[in-house]
Amino acid sequence: MIVRTRIAPSPTGKDVHVGSISTGLMNYAWAKKNGGQFIIRIEDTDQSRIVPGGEKKMLETLDAIGLKADESPKVGGPFAPYRQSERLDIYKKYALELIAKGKAYYCTCPPERLDSMRKQQQAEKKMPKYDRQCFHNQAEIKKQVEAGASHVIRLLMPEKEIVFHDLIRGTITVQSNTLDDQVLLKSDGFPTYHLGVVVDDHLMEISHIIRGEEWLPSTPKHIILFEAFGWKIPEFAHVSLLRNPDKSKLSKRKNPVWTSEYLEKGILKEALLNYLALMGWSHPDGKEIFSLEEYVKVFDLKDVQTTAPVFDPVKLEWMNGEYIRNLKFEILNLKIQEYIGGDYDKKIIEKTIPLVRERLKKLSDYLPLCSFIFHAPATFEVDMGTYKDLLKNISDTLSTVSDWKALTVGEAMGDLAKKLEMKNSEFFMVLRVAITGKKISPPLNESMELLGKEECLRRINNTFLASVGPSQL
RNA sequence: GGUCCCAUCGUCUAGUGGCCUAGGACAUCUGGUUUUCAGCCAGAGAAUCUGGGGUUCGAAUCCCCAUGGGAUCACCA
Numbered sequence: 001m002i003v004r005t006r007i008a009p010s011p012t013g014k015d016v017h018v019g020s021i022s023t024g025l026m027n028y029a030w031a032k033k034n035g036g037q038f039i040i041r042i043e044d045t046d047q048s049r050i051v052p053g054g055e056k057k058m059l060e061t062l063d064a065i066g067l068k069a070d071e072s073p074k075v076g077g078p079f080a081p082y083r084q085s086e087r088l089d090i091y092k093k094y095a096l097e098l099i100a101k102g103k104a105y106y107c108t109c110p111p112e113r114l115d116s117m118r119k120q121q122q123a124e125k126k127m128p129k130y131d132r133q134c135f136h137n138q139a140e141i142k143k144q145v146e147a148g149a150s151h152v153i154r155l156l157m158p159e160k161e162i163v164f165h166d167l168i169r170g171t172i173t174v175q176s177n178t179l180d181d182q183v184l185l186k187s188d189g190f191p192t193y194h195l196g197v198v199v200d201d202h203l204m205e206i207s208h209i210i211r212g213e214e215w216l217p218s219t220p221k222h223i224i225l226f227e228a229f230g231w232k233i234p235e236f237a238h239v240s241l242l243r244n245p246d247k248s249k250l251s252k253r254k255n256p257v258w259t260s261e262y263l264e265k266g267i268l269k270e271a272l273l274n275y276l277a278l279m280g281w282s283h284p285d286g287k288e289i290f291s292l293e294e295y296v297k298v299f300d301l302k303d304v305q306t307t308a309p310v311f312d313p314v315k316l317e318w319m320n321g322e323y324i325r326n327l328k329f330e331i332l333n334l335k336i337q338e339y340i341g342g343d344y345d346k347k348i349i350e351k352t353i354p355l356v357r358e359r360l361k362k363l364s365d366y367l368p369l370c371s372f373i374f375h376a377p378a379t380f381e382v383d384m385g386t387y388k389d390l391l392k393n394i395s396d397t398l399s400t401v402s403d404w405k406a407l408t409v410g411e412a413m414g415d416l417a418k419k420l421e422m423k424n425s426e427f428f429m430v431l432r433v434a435i436t437g438k439k440i441s442p443p444l445n446e447s448m449e450l451l452g453k454e455e456c457l458r459r460i461n462n463t464f465l466a467s468v469g470p471s472q473l
Numbered sequence: 474g475g476u477c478c479c480a481u482c483g484u485c486u487a488g489u490g491g492c493c494u495a496g497g498a499c500a501u502c503u504g505g506u507u508u509u510c511a512g513c514c515a516g517a518g519a520a521u522c523u524g525g526g527g528u529u530c531g532a533a534u535c536c537c538c539a540u541g542g543g544a545u546c547a548c549c550a
Contacts, residue, residue, distance in 0.1 A: 008550090009550095010549085010550050012549075012550070043550065045549090045550080046548095046549055046550065048549085049549065049550080107548090111547095111548070114547085114548085115547095118547085122474080125474050125475080126474090126475080127474085127475050127476080127546070128475095128546065128547090129546090152548050154548095169478070169479090172477075172478085173477095174476075174477070175476085178475070178476050178477090178546085179476090179546090180546075180547090182547095183547080183548050184548095185548085186548040187548055188548075190548085192547090192548070192549085192550085193549070193550050194550095196550090197550095212544095213478070213479090213543085213544060213545095214544055214545070214550090215544095215545090215550095216477065216478065216544070216545080217476070217477055217478090217544070217545040217546070218545075218546090219477095220477095238478085240478090240479080240543090240544095241543080241544075243543085245483095245484085247542060247543065248542095248543080249543080249544080275485095278485065278486080278498090279485075280485090280486095281486095282485085282486055282487070282497095286486090286487070286496090286497060286498085288485095288497085288498055288499090305486080306478075306479060306480095307479060307480065307481095307486095308478095308479070308542090308543065308544090309484085309485060309486090310484060310485075311484095311485095312484050312485065312499070312500085314484085314499065314500065315484075315485065315498080315499045315500080316499095318498090318499055318500085319499085321511095321512090325512080356511090357512095358511055358512040358513085359510070359511045359512075360511090361511095369510090369511095410508085413508090414508085417508090423508095424507095424508050425507095425508060425509080426508095427508080428508035428509075429508075429509065431508085432508075432509060436509095438509090438510095439509060439510085440509055440510045440511090441509065441510075442509095442510085442511090443508085443509090443510095444508065444509080445508085
Protein backbone atom coordinates (compact mmCIF):
# COMPACT_ATOMS: atom_id res chain seq x y z
CA MET A 1 0.00 0.00 0.00
CA ILE A 2 1.24 3.45 -0.85
CA VAL A 3 1.03 5.69 2.15
CA ARG A 4 -0.55 9.02 1.37
CA THR A 5 -1.38 11.50 4.07
CA ARG A 6 -2.74 14.98 4.04
CA ILE A 7 -3.55 18.05 6.00
CA ALA A 8 -6.63 19.93 5.02
CA PRO A 9 -6.55 23.40 6.49
CA SER A 10 -9.42 25.72 5.90
CA PRO A 11 -8.58 29.37 5.30
CA THR A 12 -10.79 30.64 8.09
CA GLY A 13 -7.90 32.10 10.04
CA LYS A 14 -5.13 34.45 9.10
CA ASP A 15 -2.44 31.78 9.28
CA VAL A 16 -1.75 28.14 10.12
CA HIS A 17 -2.60 27.24 13.69
CA VAL A 18 0.31 25.63 15.55
CA GLY A 19 -1.99 22.70 16.20
CA SER A 20 -2.18 22.16 12.45
CA ILE A 21 1.59 22.15 12.32
CA SER A 22 1.57 19.56 15.04
CA THR A 23 -0.73 17.17 13.18
CA GLY A 24 0.84 18.22 9.90
CA LEU A 25 4.18 17.10 11.24
CA MET A 26 2.85 13.64 12.00
CA ASN A 27 1.22 13.38 8.61
CA TYR A 28 4.44 14.44 6.98
CA ALA A 29 6.55 12.04 9.01
CA TRP A 30 4.24 9.12 8.45
CA ALA A 31 4.19 9.62 4.69
CA LYS A 32 7.94 10.15 4.41
CA LYS A 33 8.81 7.32 6.72
CA ASN A 34 6.84 4.98 4.51
CA GLY A 35 8.10 6.39 1.26
CA GLY A 36 4.73 7.92 0.48
CA GLN A 37 3.34 11.35 -0.26
CA PHE A 38 2.23 14.23 1.86
CA ILE A 39 -0.54 16.38 0.47
CA ILE A 40 -1.95 19.78 1.31
CA ARG A 41 -5.55 20.35 0.40
CA ILE A 42 -7.39 23.57 1.04
CA GLU A 43 -10.91 23.12 2.38
CA ASP A 44 -12.52 26.41 1.57
CA THR A 45 -16.13 25.37 1.40
CA ASP A 46 -17.48 27.87 3.86
CA GLN A 47 -17.67 31.02 1.85
CA SER A 48 -18.84 33.13 4.75
CA ARG A 49 -15.87 32.37 6.93
CA ILE A 50 -13.04 32.77 4.47
CA VAL A 51 -10.36 35.18 5.67
CA PRO A 52 -8.88 37.16 2.78
CA GLY A 53 -5.25 36.30 2.28
CA GLY A 54 -5.50 33.44 4.75
CA GLU A 55 -4.85 30.69 2.26
CA LYS A 56 -1.83 32.42 0.79
CA LYS A 57 -0.34 33.02 4.21
CA MET A 58 -1.00 29.43 5.25
CA LEU A 59 0.77 28.02 2.26
CA GLU A 60 3.68 30.37 2.81
CA THR A 61 4.00 29.46 6.46
CA LEU A 62 3.85 25.75 5.67
CA ASP A 63 6.66 26.32 3.21
CA ALA A 64 8.66 28.43 5.65
CA ILE A 65 8.44 25.82 8.34
CA GLY A 66 9.65 23.09 6.05
CA LEU A 67 6.68 20.78 5.73
CA LYS A 68 7.09 20.35 2.04
CA ALA A 69 4.06 18.97 0.26
CA ASP A 70 4.30 16.58 -2.65
CA GLU A 71 0.95 17.77 -3.89
CA SER A 72 -0.81 21.02 -3.06
CA PRO A 73 -2.63 23.95 -4.65
CA LYS A 74 0.80 25.53 -5.08
CA VAL A 75 2.74 22.67 -6.65
CA GLY A 76 -0.18 20.85 -8.23
CA GLY A 77 -0.24 17.10 -8.65
CA PRO A 78 -2.03 14.22 -10.35
CA PHE A 79 -5.27 14.80 -8.46
CA ALA A 80 -5.55 18.55 -8.97
CA PRO A 81 -7.25 20.78 -8.17
CA TYR A 82 -6.34 20.69 -4.47
CA ARG A 83 -8.69 23.46 -3.52
CA GLN A 84 -12.21 22.31 -2.74
CA SER A 85 -13.91 25.39 -4.11
CA GLU A 86 -12.61 24.29 -7.51
CA ARG A 87 -14.11 20.83 -7.23
CA LEU A 88 -17.77 21.68 -6.83
CA ASP A 89 -18.92 19.58 -9.81
CA ILE A 90 -17.30 16.56 -8.30
CA TYR A 91 -19.12 16.82 -5.00
CA LYS A 92 -22.40 17.45 -6.70
CA LYS A 93 -21.99 14.41 -8.87
CA TYR A 94 -21.34 12.21 -5.88
CA ALA A 95 -24.15 13.70 -3.84
CA LEU A 96 -26.50 12.93 -6.70
CA GLU A 97 -25.12 9.45 -6.90
CA LEU A 98 -26.11 8.93 -3.31
CA ILE A 99 -29.61 10.15 -4.03
CA ALA A 100 -29.85 7.73 -6.91
CA LYS A 101 -28.78 4.95 -4.60
CA GLY A 102 -31.42 5.95 -2.07
CA LYS A 103 -28.76 6.77 0.51
CA ALA A 104 -29.41 10.47 0.57
CA TYR A 105 -32.38 12.74 0.04
CA TYR A 106 -33.38 16.29 -0.76
CA CYS A 107 -34.42 18.60 2.01
CA THR A 108 -36.03 21.98 1.58
CA CYS A 109 -36.61 22.81 5.22
CA PRO A 110 -35.84 26.46 5.86
CA PRO A 111 -33.19 27.28 8.45
CA GLU A 112 -35.85 28.77 10.72
CA ARG A 113 -37.66 25.46 11.00
CA LEU A 114 -34.44 23.61 11.72
CA ASP A 115 -33.51 26.19 14.31
CA SER A 116 -36.74 26.08 16.23
CA MET A 117 -36.78 22.31 16.04
CA ARG A 118 -33.29 22.16 17.47
CA LYS A 119 -34.14 24.57 20.24
CA GLN A 120 -37.16 22.57 21.24
CA GLN A 121 -35.20 19.34 21.24
CA GLN A 122 -32.55 20.92 23.39
CA ALA A 123 -35.17 22.22 25.78
CA GLU A 124 -36.48 18.68 26.08
CA LYS A 125 -32.89 17.54 26.68
CA LYS A 126 -33.04 15.40 23.61
CA MET A 127 -30.32 15.10 21.06
CA PRO A 128 -30.83 17.67 18.28
CA LYS A 129 -31.64 15.74 15.17
CA TYR A 130 -33.42 16.33 11.90
CA ASP A 131 -36.91 14.81 11.91
CA ARG A 132 -36.82 13.58 8.29
CA GLN A 133 -39.93 15.48 7.32
CA CYS A 134 -38.60 15.95 3.80
CA PHE A 135 -37.54 12.36 3.53
CA HIS A 136 -41.07 11.22 4.21
CA ASN A 137 -42.36 13.55 1.49
CA GLN A 138 -39.54 12.88 -0.90
CA ALA A 139 -41.68 12.62 -4.05
CA GLU A 140 -43.21 16.00 -3.41
CA ILE A 141 -39.90 17.58 -2.37
CA LYS A 142 -38.24 16.26 -5.50
CA LYS A 143 -40.79 18.10 -7.62
CA GLN A 144 -40.10 21.32 -5.73
CA VAL A 145 -36.40 20.85 -6.25
CA GLU A 146 -36.86 20.27 -9.94
CA ALA A 147 -38.91 23.46 -10.02
CA GLY A 148 -35.91 25.26 -8.59
CA ALA A 149 -36.59 25.33 -4.87
CA SER A 150 -33.63 26.03 -2.61
CA HIS A 151 -32.52 22.76 -1.09
CA VAL A 152 -29.80 20.72 0.50
CA ILE A 153 -28.92 17.06 0.20
CA ARG A 154 -28.91 15.03 3.39
CA LEU A 155 -27.42 11.69 4.19
CA LEU A 156 -29.99 9.05 5.10
CA MET A 157 -28.31 7.71 8.20
CA PRO A 158 -28.77 3.95 8.31
CA GLU A 159 -29.60 2.19 11.54
CA LYS A 160 -26.56 0.24 12.62
CA GLU A 161 -23.62 -0.11 14.94
CA ILE A 162 -20.46 1.46 13.61
CA VAL A 163 -17.18 -0.03 14.73
CA PHE A 164 -13.87 1.28 13.58
CA HIS A 165 -10.26 0.97 14.55
CA ASP A 166 -8.29 4.07 15.32
CA LEU A 167 -4.53 3.62 14.99
CA ILE A 168 -3.95 5.66 18.13
CA ARG A 169 -7.05 4.98 20.21
CA GLY A 170 -8.01 1.45 19.34
CA THR A 171 -11.51 0.20 18.67
CA ILE A 172 -14.33 2.71 18.85
CA THR A 173 -17.98 1.78 18.72
CA VAL A 174 -20.85 4.15 18.04
CA GLN A 175 -24.58 3.59 17.52
CA SER A 176 -25.72 5.37 14.40
CA ASN A 177 -28.99 6.44 15.98
CA THR A 178 -26.99 9.03 17.90
CA LEU A 179 -26.03 10.55 14.56
CA ASP A 180 -27.96 13.13 12.58
CA ASP A 181 -28.92 13.03 8.90
CA GLN A 182 -25.94 15.14 8.02
CA VAL A 183 -26.24 17.76 5.30
CA LEU A 184 -23.85 16.78 2.52
CA LEU A 185 -24.45 19.42 -0.09
CA LYS A 186 -25.40 22.92 0.98
CA SER A 187 -27.97 25.08 -0.75
CA ASP A 188 -25.20 27.19 -2.27
CA GLY A 189 -23.89 24.12 -4.06
CA PHE A 190 -20.84 23.76 -1.82
CA PRO A 191 -20.28 20.51 0.00
CA THR A 192 -20.13 20.36 3.76
CA TYR A 193 -16.88 19.23 5.32
CA HIS A 194 -18.20 15.71 5.63
CA LEU A 195 -18.91 15.19 1.96
CA GLY A 196 -15.80 17.11 0.94
CA VAL A 197 -13.32 15.09 2.97
CA VAL A 198 -14.74 11.73 2.13
CA VAL A 199 -14.90 12.35 -1.59
CA ASP A 200 -11.49 13.96 -1.75
CA ASP A 201 -9.75 11.53 0.53
CA HIS A 202 -11.02 8.74 -1.66
CA LEU A 203 -10.28 10.40 -4.98
CA MET A 204 -6.86 11.53 -3.82
CA GLU A 205 -6.12 8.04 -2.57
CA ILE A 206 -5.37 9.10 0.98
CA SER A 207 -4.38 6.00 2.92
CA HIS A 208 -4.15 7.45 6.42
CA ILE A 209 -6.29 10.17 7.87
CA ILE A 210 -4.30 11.64 10.72
CA ARG A 211 -6.21 14.53 12.19
CA GLY A 212 -7.25 16.25 15.39
CA GLU A 213 -9.35 14.63 18.06
CA GLU A 214 -12.18 17.04 17.37
CA TRP A 215 -13.03 14.89 14.36
CA LEU A 216 -13.49 11.72 16.31
CA PRO A 217 -17.23 12.18 16.84
CA SER A 218 -17.86 12.71 13.15
CA THR A 219 -15.72 9.84 11.95
CA PRO A 220 -18.67 7.42 12.05
CA LYS A 221 -20.48 9.68 9.60
CA HIS A 222 -17.52 9.51 7.30
CA ILE A 223 -17.42 5.76 7.55
CA ILE A 224 -21.09 5.56 6.66
CA LEU A 225 -20.32 7.72 3.64
CA PHE A 226 -17.40 5.61 2.51
CA GLU A 227 -19.64 2.58 2.80
CA ALA A 228 -22.50 4.26 0.97
CA PHE A 229 -20.21 4.91 -1.97
CA GLY A 230 -18.76 1.43 -1.73
CA TRP A 231 -15.28 2.82 -1.21
CA LYS A 232 -12.36 1.44 0.72
CA ILE A 233 -12.19 2.97 4.18
CA PRO A 234 -8.83 4.58 4.96
CA GLU A 235 -6.99 4.18 8.24
CA PHE A 236 -7.84 6.70 10.93
CA ALA A 237 -5.62 8.16 13.61
CA HIS A 238 -6.97 10.85 15.90
CA VAL A 239 -4.41 12.98 17.64
CA SER A 240 -5.05 14.82 20.89
CA LEU A 241 -5.51 18.56 20.79
CA LEU A 242 -2.92 20.99 22.13
CA ARG A 243 -4.15 22.65 25.31
CA ASN A 244 -3.94 25.90 27.22
CA PRO A 245 -2.64 25.65 30.79
CA ASP A 246 -6.27 25.39 31.94
CA LYS A 247 -6.70 22.35 29.66
CA SER A 248 -9.08 24.01 27.26
CA LYS A 249 -8.03 23.69 23.67
CA LEU A 250 -5.25 26.01 22.61
CA SER A 251 -6.79 29.37 21.88
CA LYS A 252 -5.50 32.74 20.83
CA ARG A 253 -6.86 34.36 23.97
CA LYS A 254 -4.44 32.40 26.09
CA ASN A 255 -1.52 31.70 23.78
CA PRO A 256 -0.14 32.78 20.45
CA VAL A 257 -1.66 30.24 18.05
CA TRP A 258 -0.57 31.44 14.65
CA THR A 259 2.59 29.74 13.55
CA SER A 260 4.12 32.86 12.06
CA GLU A 261 3.88 34.58 15.43
CA TYR A 262 6.49 32.17 16.72
CA LEU A 263 8.66 32.53 13.65
CA GLU A 264 8.41 36.32 13.90
CA LYS A 265 9.53 36.20 17.52
CA GLY A 266 12.67 34.49 16.39
CA ILE A 267 11.75 30.95 17.25
CA LEU A 268 13.66 28.77 14.79
CA LYS A 269 11.49 26.52 12.66
CA GLU A 270 13.64 23.54 13.63
CA ALA A 271 13.00 24.24 17.30
CA LEU A 272 9.27 24.73 16.83
CA LEU A 273 9.00 21.48 14.90
CA ASN A 274 11.14 19.67 17.45
CA TYR A 275 9.07 20.96 20.33
CA LEU A 276 5.79 20.14 18.62
CA ALA A 277 7.06 16.64 17.86
CA LEU A 278 7.33 16.12 21.60
CA MET A 279 3.68 16.92 22.17
CA GLY A 280 2.07 13.53 22.57
CA TRP A 281 5.05 11.58 21.43
CA SER A 282 8.53 10.90 22.72
CA HIS A 283 11.73 9.74 21.11
CA PRO A 284 12.34 6.01 21.62
CA ASP A 285 15.77 6.79 23.11
CA GLY A 286 14.40 9.55 25.27
CA LYS A 287 16.17 12.21 23.21
CA GLU A 288 14.72 15.68 23.36
CA ILE A 289 16.68 17.37 20.61
CA PHE A 290 16.57 15.81 17.19
CA SER A 291 16.23 16.82 13.57
CA LEU A 292 13.23 16.49 11.29
CA GLU A 293 15.12 13.79 9.37
CA GLU A 294 15.65 11.80 12.51
CA TYR A 295 12.05 12.29 13.58
CA VAL A 296 10.83 10.94 10.27
CA LYS A 297 13.02 7.91 10.76
CA VAL A 298 11.90 7.00 14.26
CA PHE A 299 8.32 8.26 14.34
CA ASP A 300 5.57 5.71 14.65
CA LEU A 301 1.86 6.30 14.93
CA LYS A 302 1.51 3.57 17.47
CA ASP A 303 3.71 5.51 19.88
CA VAL A 304 1.49 8.56 19.86
CA GLN A 305 -0.09 9.31 23.21
CA THR A 306 -3.80 9.74 23.77
CA THR A 307 -3.52 12.31 26.53
CA ALA A 308 -3.88 15.94 25.52
CA PRO A 309 -0.67 17.91 26.15
CA VAL A 310 -0.46 21.43 27.53
CA PHE A 311 1.56 23.67 25.25
CA ASP A 312 4.43 25.15 27.26
CA PRO A 313 6.04 28.24 25.69
CA VAL A 314 8.76 28.22 28.34
CA LYS A 315 10.07 24.85 27.29
CA LEU A 316 9.82 25.90 23.66
CA GLU A 317 12.08 28.86 24.39
CA TRP A 318 14.55 26.68 26.24
CA MET A 319 14.69 24.40 23.24
CA ASN A 320 15.08 27.33 20.91
CA GLY A 321 18.03 28.48 23.00
CA GLU A 322 19.57 25.04 22.60
CA TYR A 323 19.16 25.32 18.84
CA ILE A 324 20.66 28.79 18.76
CA ARG A 325 23.68 27.70 20.77
CA ASN A 326 24.22 24.76 18.47
CA LEU A 327 24.02 26.81 15.30
CA LYS A 328 27.21 27.29 13.34
CA PHE A 329 28.68 30.73 13.81
CA GLU A 330 28.04 31.86 10.24
CA ILE A 331 24.49 30.55 10.27
CA LEU A 332 23.60 32.34 13.47
CA ASN A 333 25.24 35.47 12.11
CA LEU A 334 23.10 35.25 9.01
CA LYS A 335 19.92 34.57 10.91
CA ILE A 336 20.43 37.56 13.17
CA GLN A 337 21.23 39.84 10.26
CA GLU A 338 18.14 38.65 8.51
CA TYR A 339 16.05 39.01 11.63
CA ILE A 340 17.01 42.54 12.65
CA GLY A 341 17.03 43.95 9.14
CA GLY A 342 19.46 46.08 7.21
CA ASP A 343 19.87 49.06 9.52
CA TYR A 344 22.81 47.60 11.37
CA ASP A 345 26.44 47.28 10.42
CA LYS A 346 27.07 43.69 9.42
CA LYS A 347 30.71 43.79 10.47
CA ILE A 348 29.70 44.79 13.96
CA ILE A 349 26.90 42.25 14.18
CA GLU A 350 29.40 39.59 13.32
CA LYS A 351 31.63 40.66 16.18
CA THR A 352 28.79 40.58 18.69
CA ILE A 353 27.84 36.99 17.96
CA PRO A 354 30.37 35.38 20.30
CA LEU A 355 29.23 37.73 23.06
CA VAL A 356 25.56 36.88 22.81
CA ARG A 357 25.10 33.41 21.41
CA GLU A 358 24.80 31.87 24.86
CA ARG A 359 22.45 34.57 26.00
CA LEU A 360 19.80 34.26 23.32
CA LYS A 361 16.66 32.23 23.76
CA LYS A 362 15.15 33.66 20.63
CA LEU A 363 16.34 35.99 17.89
CA SER A 364 14.23 38.80 19.25
CA ASP A 365 16.45 38.84 22.34
CA TYR A 366 19.33 40.16 20.27
CA LEU A 367 18.46 43.82 19.93
CA PRO A 368 17.50 44.47 23.57
CA LEU A 369 20.86 42.97 24.48
CA CYS A 370 23.01 44.62 21.83
CA SER A 371 21.44 47.88 20.79
CA PHE A 372 23.96 49.74 22.98
CA ILE A 373 26.66 48.63 20.58
CA PHE A 374 25.00 50.52 17.78
CA HIS A 375 23.71 53.52 19.71
CA ALA A 376 25.06 55.18 22.85
CA PRO A 377 22.57 54.74 25.68
CA ALA A 378 20.22 57.63 26.34
CA THR A 379 19.19 56.51 29.79
CA PHE A 380 21.08 54.84 32.61
CA GLU A 381 19.78 52.34 35.08
CA VAL A 382 22.02 53.75 37.76
CA ASP A 383 22.35 57.43 38.61
CA MET A 384 25.70 58.32 37.14
CA GLY A 385 25.78 61.62 38.97
CA THR A 386 26.80 59.96 42.22
CA TYR A 387 29.83 58.44 40.55
CA LYS A 388 31.29 61.53 38.97
CA ASP A 389 34.71 61.19 40.58
CA LEU A 390 34.94 57.52 39.85
CA LEU A 391 34.04 58.05 36.23
CA LYS A 392 36.62 60.75 35.89
CA ASN A 393 39.17 58.40 37.36
CA ILE A 394 38.13 55.65 34.96
CA SER A 395 38.30 58.01 32.03
CA ASP A 396 41.81 59.11 32.93
CA THR A 397 43.03 55.57 33.35
CA LEU A 398 41.43 54.36 30.17
CA SER A 399 42.99 57.10 28.10
CA THR A 400 46.39 55.72 29.04
CA VAL A 401 45.59 52.30 27.63
CA SER A 402 47.46 52.04 24.37
CA ASP A 403 46.70 48.53 23.19
CA TRP A 404 42.88 48.58 23.24
CA LYS A 405 41.90 44.95 23.78
CA ALA A 406 39.41 43.28 26.08
CA LEU A 407 42.26 41.85 28.09
CA THR A 408 44.22 45.08 28.53
CA VAL A 409 41.12 47.11 29.26
CA GLY A 410 40.05 44.52 31.81
CA GLU A 411 43.45 44.54 33.47
CA ALA A 412 43.62 48.31 33.63
CA MET A 413 40.17 48.46 35.18
CA GLY A 414 40.85 45.64 37.60
CA ASP A 415 43.98 47.43 38.78
CA LEU A 416 42.09 50.67 39.20
CA ALA A 417 39.38 49.00 41.25
CA LYS A 418 42.05 47.50 43.48
CA LYS A 419 43.81 50.84 43.84
CA LEU A 420 40.54 52.51 44.82
CA GLU A 421 39.78 49.63 47.17
CA MET A 422 36.44 49.06 45.52
CA LYS A 423 34.69 45.77 45.17
CA ASN A 424 34.82 44.52 41.59
CA SER A 425 31.10 44.04 41.54
CA GLU A 426 30.39 47.68 42.35
CA PHE A 427 33.18 49.11 40.25
CA PHE A 428 32.31 47.23 37.11
CA MET A 429 28.62 47.85 37.59
CA VAL A 430 29.22 51.57 37.33
CA LEU A 431 31.39 51.14 34.28
CA ARG A 432 28.89 48.75 32.73
CA VAL A 433 26.04 51.18 33.11
CA ALA A 434 28.14 54.03 31.79
CA ILE A 435 28.93 52.07 28.65
CA THR A 436 25.71 50.15 28.07
CA GLY A 437 23.11 52.04 30.05
CA LYS A 438 22.09 48.78 31.68
CA LYS A 439 23.01 46.70 34.68
CA ILE A 440 22.72 43.57 32.58
CA SER A 441 24.79 43.36 29.44
CA PRO A 442 27.05 41.16 27.35
CA PRO A 443 30.65 40.81 28.68
CA LEU A 444 31.94 44.29 29.36
CA ASN A 445 35.59 44.14 28.32
CA GLU A 446 34.76 42.53 25.01
CA SER A 447 32.02 45.05 24.41
CA MET A 448 34.44 47.86 25.10
CA GLU A 449 36.99 46.44 22.75
CA LEU A 450 34.31 46.27 20.11
CA LEU A 451 33.21 49.84 20.74
CA GLY A 452 36.76 51.16 20.55
CA LYS A 453 38.68 53.47 22.81
CA GLU A 454 37.35 56.69 21.45
CA GLU A 455 33.71 55.73 21.73
CA CYS A 456 34.14 54.33 25.23
CA LEU A 457 35.81 57.49 26.47
CA ARG A 458 33.12 59.58 24.85
CA ARG A 459 30.41 57.61 26.60
CA ILE A 460 32.07 57.78 29.98
CA ASN A 461 32.71 61.47 29.69
CA ASN A 462 29.17 62.10 28.55
CA THR A 463 27.74 60.47 31.64
CA PHE A 464 29.03 63.38 33.67
CA LEU A 465 26.51 65.53 31.87
CA ALA A 466 23.60 63.26 31.12
CA SER A 467 23.29 61.35 34.33
CA VAL A 468 19.65 60.49 34.35
CA GLY A 469 17.49 57.43 34.46
CA PRO A 470 15.69 55.37 37.05
CA SER A 471 18.01 55.46 39.97
CA GLN A 472 18.40 52.26 41.87
CA LEU A 473 21.22 50.08 43.20
C1' G B 474 -27.84 17.13 28.72
C1' G B 475 -26.71 12.84 24.88
C1' U B 476 -22.49 10.55 22.56
C1' C B 477 -17.35 9.74 22.29
C1' C B 478 -12.28 10.36 24.12
C1' C B 479 -8.85 10.85 28.15
C1' A B 480 -6.45 10.49 33.41
C1' U B 481 1.94 9.23 36.12
C1' C B 482 5.97 15.24 39.53
C1' G B 483 3.59 22.46 38.29
C1' U B 484 4.40 21.15 32.67
C1' C B 485 6.13 17.54 28.58
C1' U B 486 6.83 12.52 29.30
C1' A B 487 9.30 7.07 30.34
C1' G B 488 6.74 2.99 31.92
C1' U B 489 2.62 -2.44 28.16
C1' G B 490 2.15 -7.58 35.41
C1' G B 491 7.59 -8.47 39.00
C1' C B 492 13.90 -4.58 37.00
C1' C B 493 9.25 1.18 40.12
C1' U B 494 10.67 2.46 47.75
C1' A B 495 8.31 5.34 39.65
C1' G B 496 13.22 7.31 35.39
C1' G B 497 14.33 11.72 32.15
C1' A B 498 13.48 16.90 30.36
C1' C B 499 11.51 21.97 31.25
C1' A B 500 10.41 25.02 35.31
C1' U B 501 11.71 25.92 40.65
C1' C B 502 15.39 26.09 44.66
C1' U B 503 20.70 25.51 46.48
C1' G B 504 25.95 25.49 45.60
C1' G B 505 30.22 26.16 42.11
C1' U B 506 32.54 28.96 37.91
C1' U B 507 32.11 34.86 37.83
C1' U B 508 32.79 41.84 36.84
C1' U B 509 26.33 41.71 35.51
C1' C B 510 23.15 38.45 32.96
C1' A B 511 23.23 34.14 30.45
C1' G B 512 25.76 29.60 29.76
C1' C B 513 28.18 25.53 31.91
C1' C B 514 28.92 22.03 36.20
C1' A B 515 27.09 19.76 40.78
C1' G B 516 22.96 18.91 43.90
C1' A B 517 17.86 19.28 46.07
C1' G B 518 12.74 19.36 46.43
C1' A B 519 8.64 17.87 43.55
C1' A B 520 3.84 12.16 41.50
C1' U B 521 0.09 8.02 48.36
C1' C B 522 0.84 6.69 39.50
C1' U B 523 -7.40 10.82 40.39
C1' G B 524 -10.50 7.67 44.04
C1' G B 525 -12.79 2.99 45.20
C1' G B 526 -13.51 -1.94 44.16
C1' G B 527 -11.91 -6.35 41.78
C1' U B 528 -8.36 -10.11 38.83
C1' U B 529 -3.44 -11.96 40.39
C1' C B 530 1.46 -14.91 44.47
C1' G B 531 2.34 -9.84 42.61
C1' A B 532 -0.68 -3.88 39.39
C1' A B 533 1.15 2.72 37.53
C1' U B 534 0.45 -1.35 34.13
C1' C B 535 -5.59 -5.85 33.18
C1' C B 536 -11.31 -5.35 34.42
C1' C B 537 -15.50 -2.55 36.66
C1' C B 538 -17.56 1.69 38.97
C1' A B 539 -17.06 6.65 40.59
C1' U B 540 -14.85 11.36 40.02
C1' G B 541 -12.47 14.92 37.11
C1' G B 542 -11.03 16.97 32.41
C1' G B 543 -11.81 17.41 27.17
C1' A B 544 -14.11 17.01 22.38
C1' U B 545 -18.56 16.94 19.78
C1' C B 546 -23.78 17.36 18.90
C1' A B 547 -24.80 23.64 12.31
C1' C B 548 -26.62 24.47 5.19
C1' C B 549 -18.47 25.72 10.40
C1' A B 550 -14.48 23.28 9.46
